[in-house]
Amino acid sequence: MLSAEIRALAAERKAVILAHNYTRGEVQDVADFTGDSLELARKAATVEADVIVFCGVYFMAETAKILNPSKTVLIPDPTAGCPMADMITGAQLRDLKAQHPGAMAVCYVNSTAEVKAECDLCVTSGNAEKVMATVPRDREVIFVPDSHLGDHIATREGRTYVLWPGYCPTHARLTAKAIADARAAHPGAPVIVHPECARDVRDAADERLSTGGMCRYARESAASTILVGTEVGLLHRLRQENPEKTFVPVSEALVCPNMKKTTLENLAESLREMKTPVEVDPTVAARAKRAIDAMLAI
Ligand code: 13P
Ligand code: SF4
DSSP, rough: OOOHHHHHHHHHHHHHEEEEETTTTTHHHHHHHHHHHHHHHHHHOOOOEEEEEEEEEEHHHHHHHHHHHTSSSSSOOOOOTTGGGGGSSSHHHHHHHSTTOOOOOEEEESOOHHHHHSSEEEOOOTTTHHHTTTTTTTTTTTESSSSHHHHHHHEEEETTOOEOBBBBBTTTGGOOOHHHHHHHHSSTTEEEEOOTTTEEEEESEEOOOOHHHHHHHHHOOOSSSSEEEEEETTHHHHHHOTTTTTEESTTTTTOOOOOOOOHHHHHHHHHTOOOOBBOOOOHHHHHHHHHHHHHHHO
16 A cells, blocks of 8 residues: 555655645645644754655745755655745845835745745744734834735734735635625534635634644534635544534635645655755755744744
């Protein structure tokens, strides 16, 4: 069986397999650790293995490499990108910074190393509010690339950020009407959505949480049915960890094609052939690491 071969290869290579909550269920099951972006970054920063195989999208593997320049970081399919991360370039961010001298440049972790290198601080959806609370109120904030997460945190903080018009094409498929329909079909069930959703969708939900936050909510909630507005891969873990509860996707259309690119086949091949190593220019990596370290220190 492929899963057994993957575990044997991981032991042979002294490799740790990290998987994001949105990856295929069978990939999550074979991984050493499954989590949200923040949990995976923390894990990547402390892992002792020689090799990290990252099952997720490119910016996540890149973040693991930035945190561990001396380790081998492999991504089974290097074409697994994040369209939102690619919505802003380093040059575009430099232009924006020139228009707002003195502003604090903050990036969502869903960004390229080149963009992180231009930033003072990095955030994930799991810690954005806590991290942004450390930024002085009188300091102007540029937030890239996710306009929705930026708007969500700025609104909660009661201040205004300079936002870049980036968005997640997967979460953009969730509508307030889908939430209303799901509520009508499951009266009384709470609705949880990801902060990458648009404002009207976030407003229509009961909670706005990172995928790790959703796992905690599912554990702690007294509700027997929970309506989930995020990429459907998370449902695997929610159901596995809470077999007595019912989880209903608010929309079946929330599938991130890039998160599905890691399969047991290419994961096994990745370990067999040690491919594909993630490389980040050391100068860019060192600058990007400052923004990530500033986040991890909070
Ligand atoms: P989190 O797992 O941090 O909530 O991130 C969601 C996401 O879209 C990752 O690409
Ligand atoms: Fe990027 Fe959205 Fe896919 Fe996450 S779910 S990797 S933000 S496109």
